[in-house]
Amino acid sequence: MNKIKKIYCRTFQTGLKIALPFLPYRKPNIAGSVRSIPDIIRKRKCGHALIITDEGIRRLGLTRRLENVLSQNGITYCIYDKTVANPTTANVAEALELYLSNHCDVIIGFGGGSSMDCAKAVGARAAKPKQSLAKMKGILKVRKRLPLLIAIPTTAGTGSETTLAAVITDAETRHKYAINDFPLIPRYAVLDPKVTLSLPPSVTATTGMDALTHAIEAYIGRSTTFGTRKDALLAVRLIFENIDKAYTDGSNIEARRNMLHASFYAGCAFSKSYVGYVHAVAHSLGGEYNIPHGLANAILLPFVLEAYGACIHKKLHRLSIAAGISAEDTPHDVAAREFIDAVKAMKKRFDIGDTIKEITETDIPKLSHYADKEANPLYPVPLLMDAGELEQFYTALMEPVSDI
Ligand SMILES: [Zn+2]
Numbered sequence: 110m111n112k113i114k115k116i117y118c119r120t121f122q123t124g125l126k127i128a129l130p131f132l133p134y135r136k137p138n139i140a141g142s143v144r145s146i147p148d149i150i151r152k153r154k155c156g157h158a159l160i161i162t163d164e165g166i167r168r169l170g171l172t173r174r175l176e177n178v179l180s181q182n183g184i185t186y187c188i189y190d191k192t193v194a195n196p197t198t199a200n201v202a203e204a205l206e207l208y209l210s211n212h213c214d215v216i217i218g219f220g221g222g223s224s225m226d227c228a229k230a231v232g233a234r235a236a237k238p239k240q241s242l243a244k245m246k247g248i249l250k251v252r253k254r255l256p257l258l259i260a261i262p263t264t265a266g267t268g269s270e271t272t273l274a275a276v277i278t279d280a281e282t283r284h285k286y287a288i289n290d291f292p293l294i295p296r297y298a299v300l301d302p303k304v305t306l307s308l309p310p311s312v313t314a315t316t317g318m319d320a321l322t323h324a325i326e327a328y329i330g331r332s333t334t335f336g337t338r339k340d341a342l343l344a345v346r347l348i349f350e351n352i353d354k355a356y357t358d359g360s361n362i363e364a365r366r367n368m369l370h371a372s373f374y375a376g377c378a379f380s381k382s383y384v385g386y387v388h389a390v391a392h393s394l395g396g397e398y399n400i401p402h403g404l405a406n407a408i409l410l411p412f413v414l415e416a417y418g419a420c421i422h423k424k425l426h427r428l429s430i431a432a433g434i435s436a437e438d439t440p441h442d443v444a445a446r447e448f449i450d451a452v453k454a455m456k457k458r459f460d461i462g463d464t465i466k467e468i469t470e471t472d473i474p475k476l477s478h479y480a481d482k483e484a485n486p487l488y489p490v491p492l493l494m495d496a497g498e499l500e501q502f503y504t505a506l507m508e509p510v511s512d513i
């Protein structure tokens with residue numbers, strides 16, 4: 110990256126970092142089971158819930174425990190279960206219609222990132238009925254308190270239960286955009302391991318490695334705070350201690366609970382301290398080839414960590430100690446190597462490869478341009494790279510066999 114762009118990026122990031130303590134970030138309150146939801150609702154003097162989920166989750170019967178507990182406690186509810194993988198403005202409009210016609214006063218997002226994002230957008234529309242979602246695109250356009258919003262993640266990965274963002278796709282134009290504002294942060298995150306028990310091992314692995322990527326990218330970036338570093342280290346420790354247990358024995362409640370907590374703390378870390386080039390490149394691959402987000406991150410993570418080089422060795426050493434891999438007195442470069450090797454070994458155990466066969470040579474300039482646009486100047490990455498330099502990652506993933 111040329112010097113002028115570098116100065117521009119770093120100045121932009123420093124401005125954001127200075128503003129950080131003055132912004133109204135908050136962490137959702139944690140509840141450990143769907144059984145605690147009636148109390149939360151009653152405490153807020155509410156009584157009519159809209160559950161937003163998707164058909165797959167409904168079919169698996171995952172919402173049933175929640176439905177029973179609401180009925181038993183005299184809380185009426187209705188369910189919107191048509192949320193699609195990239196939730197659309199049509200999803201939001203339909204769910205909002207249900208919310209209004211049933212006089213609801215609570216929104217419960219139940220599912221992966223899509224259902225939670227849809228729930229946030231419905232909350233924003235309920236708070237501002239006269240403003241379209243398109244008008245809320247960008248940052249700080251909601252500016253109004255949402256109805257009580259409760260998030261119940263069914264994967265331990267996205268961290269969407271902690272973030273201020275909702276990504277919505279326009280149903281007509283297919284334009285995908287993010288709404289970012291503090292009122293979108295859910296009031297409660299219900300980290301109930303029982304709703305994650307039916308996740309297949311491959312999804313447990315890739316969503317868990319998404320959470321790992323959130324924690325690592327937040328930690329090695331240049332906009333960390335004492336709190337986000339602490340959250341990231343805790344998430345990394347919990348992931349290394351539990352991901353294999355959850356992968357090999359999906360019914361291990363303790364491991365599932367710890368993975369949900371890891372995902373939550375990783376979400377808190379990256380909400381304030383951002384992600385980095387792993388995410389920027391992964392998003393471009395998701396948009397172009399529909400590569401699942403967690404999978405793309407898992408494939409890319411060691412490549413990007415290696416490309417950052419010596420400037421992150423000290424930080425990787427701290428992460429490696431948290432992960433239980435390296436000792437305090439290990440030299441930084443050795444510990445960094447041990448940590449990256451441990452990430453590679455984790456990928457291997459989960460059968461995650463090093464290539465993405467969909468990538469074609471001709472797509473690379475366009476994809477790296479997207480990644481550059483997303484990351485620069487926003488992400489406070491440890492080492493700046495422009496579109497030309499980011500091309501190395503796509504090229505590396507194209508090679509049939511790679512030992513990087
Ligand atoms: Zn992610």
